[in-house]
Amino acid sequence: MERLLFTVLMLLYLLSSMAxxxxxxxxxxxxxxxxxxxxxxxxxxxxxxxxxxRPCGKDIGYGHVNILQRVSKDNGQTxxxxxxxxxxxxxxxxxxxxxxxxVADRTHNELLLVCCSGNxxxxxxxxxxSQRIVATHAHLDKxxxxxxxxxxxxxxxxxxxxxxxxxxxxxxxxxxxRICQSRKVKKGKYYRVYGGLCTHIGNFVIYSDDFGRSWxxxxxPTTSPIPKGDEPKCxxxxxxxxxxxxxxxxxxxxxxxxYTDVKQGNGHWGIPFASDEMEGGIKxxxxxxxxxxxxxxxxxKSDGRRTCVALQSIPAGPGRQNVxxxxxxxxxxxxxxxxxxxxxxxxxxxQVSHTGSAYSTMTxxxxxxIGFFYEEEPEFYQMIYRRLTLEEITDGRYSIK
Numbered sequence: 001m002e003r004l005l006f007t008v009l010m011l012l013y014l015l016s017s018m019a020x021x022x023x024x025x026x027x028x029x030x031x032x033x034x035x036x037x038x039x040x041x042x043x044x045x046x047x048x049x050x051x052x053x054r055p056c057g058k059d060i061g062y063g064h065v066n067i068l069q070r071v072s073k074d075n076g077q078t079x080x081x082x083x084x085x086x087x088x089x090x091x092x093x094x095x096x097x098x099x100x101x102x103v104a105d106r107t108h109n110e111l112l113l114v115c116c117s118g119n120x121x122x123x124x125x126x127x128x129x130s131q132r133i134v135a136t137h138a139h140l141d142k143x144x145x146x147x148x149x150x151x152x153x154x155x156x157x158x159x160x161x162x163x164x165x166x167x168x169x170x171x172x173x174x175x176x177x178r179i180c181q182s183r184k185v186k187k188g189k190y191y192r193v194y195g196g197l198c199t200h201i202g203n204f205v206i207y208s209d210d211f212g213r214s215w216x217x218x219x220x221p222t223t224s225p226i227p228k229g230d231e232p233k234c235x236x237x238x239x240x241x242x243x244x245x246x247x248x249x250x251x252x253x254x255x256x257x258x259y260t261d262v263k264q265g266n267g268h269w270g271i272p273f274a275s276d277e278m279e280g281g282i283k284x285x286x287x288x289x290x291x292x293x294x295x296x297x298x299x300x301k302s303d304g305r306r307t308c309v310a311l312q313s314i315p316a317g318p319g320r321q322n323v324x325x326x327x328x329x330x331x332x333x334x335x336x337x338x339x340x341x342x343x344x345x346x347x348x349x350x351q352v353s354h355t356g357s358a359y360s361t362m363t364x365x366x367x368x369x370i371g372f373f374y375e376e377e378p379e380f381y382q383m384i385y386r387r388l389t390l391e392e393i394t395d396g397r398y399s400i401k
Contacts, residue, residue, distance in 0.1 A: 023070050023079060023373075024051050024383035033057060034068075034383045036176050037361050037373040040104040040111065044140060045366040047072040048111065048147065049373055050085065051383045052098040061121030061131050064088050065096030067113070071147065075367040076387045085113065085149050086136065093132060094152070095119035103179035103193055105211060109140035111147065112212040114195060116173045117155075125171025125200075132157045133173060135212045156215065160197075164206060164217050169199035174206075177292050177361035180234040180242075185262055194218065194242055196232030203229035203246050205257065207265060216265055218242060218257055225255045225269035231290035237336050238295070238308050244269075245293040245312065251276030251283050252293075252312060254343045256336070270339045278344035282326045285317025292361040295330070296370075297401040298390060307331055309390065309398050310342075313360040313374070316351065323357040323374050325350045325393050350393040352386065368400040 024034040030053065038050040049070050056063025067086040070079045088096035094117060101114040116122075118132040125131045136153035140146075161167060174195045185192040187209040195215075197204045202224025206215040219225060226232070229246030237243050240262065246253040252275045259267040275281035291314035298309045308330040316324040328346040329335070336342045352360075356377035363371045370388045375381035390400050 020384050020386040021076070021079065022382050023049055023385050024053070024068065024082070026379040026382055033380060035375065035381065036099050036359055037375060037383055038100040038102040038177050039361050039363045039371055039373040040102045040178060041363045041365050041371070042104040042111065042140065043106065043109050045073070045075070046140075046147070047076055047363065047365060047371050048102065048104065049079075049383075049385060050100040050102055050113070052100070054098070055090075056096065059121060060096050060098030060116045061119060061124070063096060063119070064090040065098040067097050067100050067115060069147075073145070075365050075369060076371050076385055079385075086115070086151065086153060088117075091119065093118050093155075097134070097153070099173060099176040101174045101176055101179045101195060103181050106181055106183070106191055108189075110211065111138040112179065112193065113138070113149075113153075114174050114179065114212060115153075117153070122171045122173055127161070127167050127170055130157065130161065130171050131173060133160055137212070154213075160206065160215060164215060165199070165204065165221050168222065169201050172197050172199040174198075175232045175290060176359070177233060177290070178294070178363060180236060182236050182240070184236065184240040187263065194234040194236070196234045196244055196246070198229070198231050199224075202227035203232045203244060205232075205234055205242065205244055218265060219267065219269050225257070226253045226272045229253050229272070230288065233290070233293045235293045235295055238330060239333060241336070243293065243336070243342065247288055247290045248274060249286050249288040251281060252314065254339045256339050256342065273339045273343040275343045275346075278340070280345040281343050282312060282314070282346055284314060284324075285319070287315040287317040287319050287321070289315050289320055289358050291315075291323075291359070294362055294364070296364060296390060298398040299401050300329070301397055301399065306401055307398070309394065311362065311370075311393065313352070313362065313372075315357055316349070320358040321353075321356050322351055323353040323360050323376070325352060325372075327394055329398070348394060350395075352388075357381070364400070
């Protein structure tokens with residue numbers, strides 16, 4: 001009996017190892033911890049995964065931090081070597097770079113990375129002496145197939161703090177992980193991109209029509225769409241409206257921006273709602289940790305009809321444990337016509353991790369799988385990639401269209 005139990009446990013371990021890959025291993029020869037996942041799928045099909053390496057051992061602003069990448073050219077089956085994207089100097093305004101936000105352009109082989117920089121932590125930021133917000137781009141070299149990053153990054157701190165928010169926020173940063181790119185709104189060469197800001201006065205959303213070279217505020221620069229929000233993420237709803245999902249204890253805050261003039265970016269936010277206070281809403285056991293929100297076009301298996309499925313990842317808890325993907329079908333506009341309706345009646349959940357785990361993000365790959373990238377113990381943390389299907393997540397109810 002003991003031998004049989006041992007065999008079963010070994011098989012389960014091997015199956016688990018085959019299903020996921022440790023892309024960055026805390027406890028490796030560097031001796032430094034890795035934190036914060038970001039991932040995107042490029043137009044050519046490459047999957048790009050970014051993370052912090054933290055020689056200072058702490059968050060960005062407390063010392064030397066770099067951003068690293070690995071690239072897969074076969075939908076996550078194998079991965080290239082670890083490469084440095086942005087390297088901090090250990091002092092001054094380029095002391096460190098971390099908390100990466102990433103998007104791959106849907107029509108060009110280009111990447112946009114927005115991140116924090118400097119030697120001032122978020123909570124110690126003050127007007128005139130704040131954590132920095134910077135951006136850099138990469139293009140795919142056609143001959144070598146290598147992603148070439150522009151360095152040094154461009155500093156957008158004054159633009160965002162002063163021009164967009166009028167120096168009302170002492171500190172701010174863009175929520176790490178996946179930057180949202182519209183599938184509907186295009187001005188000139190690029191489709192619009194949206195980034196959610198965490199600030200000392202609540203959440204804001206900024207958007208760019210030139211792939212991160214300049215930014216504008218979505219809605220009011222003085223009134224936060226989620227005043228009590230923390231780390232936020234954005235997604236585009238089926239009708240082109242913009243969903244804002246923000247970190248909170250016990251669940252998420254949701255709000256929706258509806259356009260009155262898409263080209264000019266005019267419109268209005270609704271009233272934010274907390275998912276854990278809604279009937280059938282997302283509820284977890286106290287963990288206030290950022291995750292990812294993503295919508296995918298799907299086929300409903302019961303009748304073969306086209307539909308849309310919303311995915312939201314956060315730890316189920318208690319605390320930073322048991323990262324889980326919650327899901328909800330959006331059958332018709334009534335399911336997302338208001339933040340209240342979006343916040344309630346989620347259909348189910350899929351537990352990805354069964355141990356200590358924290359931040360997570362995801363991308364839709366060219367092979368119609370979902371590349372899930374998250375932090376998991378031991379050693380605070382390993383950076384884990386896992387290939388999932390929508391069938392797995394929804395217990396066979398839906399598949400990617």
